[in-house]
Amino acid sequence: MVKKFAFLGAAGLAALSLVACGGGASTPTTTTGTTTAEGKLIKLEYSGTGSNKEFNLQLFEDFKADRKAKGDKNTYEITYVEHGPDKVDSEVLDWVVGPDVFEFASDKITELYKKGALAKVTGSNAEFVEESNSELGVSLSKFNDQIYAYPYTGDNTYYLQYDKSKLTADDVSSVEKLLAKAQQLEMKVGYTLKTAFWSAGALFTFGADYKVTYTEDGDLNSITADFNTDKGVKAAKAIYKVLNSPVWQDAMEAPTPTNNLVACFAGTWDIAAYKEALGENYACAPMPTVTIDGETKHLGAFLGGKLLGVNPQRSNGNKDQARLVAAHQLAVFLSGKECQLKRFDDQGVAPCNKAAAAEQRVQNSENVKVLIEQAKFAHAQTAVPAGIWTAPTVLVEGMLDGTITEDGIEAACATLNESIKGAN
Secondary structure, three states: OOOOEEEEOOOOHHHHOOOOOOOOOOOOOOOOEEOOOOOEEEEEEEEEOOOOHHHHHHHHHHHHHHHHHOOOOOEEEEEEEEOOOOOHHHHOOOHHHOOOEEEEEHHHHHHHHHOOOOOOOOHHHHHHHHHHEOHHHHHHOEEOOEEOOEEEEEEEOEEEEEEOOOOOOOOOOEHHHHHHHHHHHOOEEEOOOOOHHHHHHHHOOOOOOEEEEEOOOOOEEEEEEOOOOHHHHHHHHHHHHHHOOOOEEOOOOOOOOOOOEEEEEEEHHHHHHHHHHHHHHEEEEOOOEEEEOOEEEEOOOEEEEEEEEEOHHHHHOOOOHHHHHHHHHHHHHHOOHHHHHHHHHHHOOOOOEHHHHOOHHHHOOHHHHHHHHHOOOOEEOOOOOHHHHOHHHHHHHHHHHOOOOHHHHHHHHHHHHHHHHOOO
8 A cells, every 4th residue: 555644734974864866867076085184175065045145155154163163173165056945946957966955945845855855854963853943843844754854944924014104003904904094095005916825825714725645755646625615715705805906916015105005915035125125114914814704814824934955866976974964964053043043133034943933032023923923824835736836826817807707706716626636
């Protein structure tokens, strides 16, 4: 019998125990060599975003200093390549020559696992992941109930960011109040519902969900979904309500008089830029409530995180165990408390490390307070069916071009549900 693993939508040296991973025709270059009688030169390649390159380069220097302080005689040379966490799974075509350590978004774990790009995290490193991080961070690091990554943020989501000189906390508490106030001000509300990350999140508003099961090899086994029920229909009606408001705009920009936006459903990655644009007028709030057919719920949103993967193929091709150990050491360091706090200070992103999250300056952050409130109803972004990235956009496009009317929402949800399940 094929063993199944369910992924619910709600929801060191020891690291040398590796998953089996296939190799291509490429041959990795051996880059670990003796430099002194005591230490080696260990070369690593790291993949991250271009915007955070300088920040990460400084963290590499901190890592080297930390290794030296621990008595490590090796010399480390770390090069930087640019791949977004949301693109690394598709942009790296050959993992035998791919990066040793790489950033990736939590929903990419399935494809990375199938490509053999993730070394299993075991022993003291696994204990470090499980004991140091929040429940969300630990859950995002797992595939088939085993740890394959090191979480370093737990705030990959979006919520309302707005101009508090024009809107009050009560104004942004519900969709109905927000849209009415924006119309009164003759301003717009940005909500990029044409993009599935936002529209799919909204589809979870009233409890509709999917369930995906995988085999031991990471292959898709089955997909079930209930977006064709009353729960999905109500969520689609909420989307329709927003799209048909005269103040809705498919935009994600800092709300300023220049673009006539008063509020925007924007990602946590935009916090620093939005604060700079709005200054003392910046404010944020959880996704507002929406009332459909007498039922009131918070608009749904995905909540994921960013993780560090260690690629076993880069070092395993020439059995370079020292390089593989170093890659795990780098991932442990970069996902630890101090580095998570530095990311918070530099970029405003919330840590998933429990000790870092408990720091007073983190607890005092208005963005972290909003994140904590939103985490109570947000949808965990782990392994997802492929259709979730296409079906919601088709629904929104139909509502915008008039092919899906309010009376046709139930039928549209039936089609959407089959599209999501269609990846079976």
